[in-house]
Amino acid sequence: DTAVSQTPKYLVTQMGNDKSIKCEQNLGHDTMYWYKQDSKKFLKIMFSYNNKELIINETVPNRFSPKSPDKAHLNLHINSLELGDSAVYFCASSLPGGARVVLHFGNGTRLTVT
Amino acid sequence: DAKTTQPTSMDCAEGRAANLPCNHSTISGNEYVYWYRQIHSQGPQYIIHGLKNNETNEMASLIITEDRKSSTLILPHATLRDTAVYYCISHFNAGGTSYGKLTFGQGTILTVHP
Numbered sequence: 001d002t003a004v005s006q007t008p009k010y011l012v013t014q015m016g017n018d019k020s021i022k023c024e025q026n027l028g029h030d031t032m033y034w035y036k037q038d039s040k041k042f043l044k045i046m047f048s049y050n051n052k053e054l055i056i057n058e059t060v061p062n063r064f065s066p067k068s069p070d071k072a073h074l075n076l077h078i079n080s081l082e083l084g085d086s087a088v089y090f091c092a093s094s095l096p097g098g099a100r101v102v103l104h105f106g107n108g109t110r111l112t113v114t
Numbered sequence: 115d116a117k118t119t120q121p122t123s124m125d126c127a128e129g130r131a132a133n134l135p136c137n138h139s140t141i142s143g144n145e146y147v148y149w150y151r152q153i154h155s156q157g158p159q160y161i162i163h164g165l166k167n168n169e170t171n172e173m174a175s176l177i178i179t180e181d182r183k184s185s186t187l188i189l190p191h192a193t194l195r196d197t198a199v200y201y202c203i204s205h206f207n208a209g210g211t212s213y214g215k216l217t218f219g220q221g222t223i224l225t226v227h228p
Contacts, residue, residue: 041220042219043158050213055210092214094214100163101214102148103158107157108157
């Protein structure tokens, strides 16, 4: 009964392809996120959704498009993949917490673009 | 959110207490201090958070100085499974585009040895 689950765990693809990463949470949270961890291990937010509405959209190329069919799911679609997109992508979720927020992360999807 | 500074790495003997320091000298009055850890090949895991008072849960204790400029995460009886990167983060969830936007630095690599 994994709380935040992502699929696939590993994704190897060639430049120019389009790929999707799926995320599901069974915690009943309203807010979901995508974070990216680069090769230097820095973790940065990409997007957040609250009840299927986009809240945060950091300066991410528009080749990245998140989609939230319902509040338990937040998928990430990436068009025209580039070498620099290689990273680990983490999905997370949280309850609305007022001044404080606790994020629950999935175990990541390691994307390798060749 | 205030910048946090942590030692790059620390060692601890199994069974002993691990004390991980964090400096956040520019923290504002409404920012919480959060601690997360990332075990190899897993997503970040929430440990504990606090505002002013010391906090304790089943995982750890958080000691925040009276001036709130620094804090210490204490793992009372470290085990080999506590080997991970530990992140100290200060954040005020002002809503809107700051919601869940945690800034992860490089953290402290804690190695627990037998």
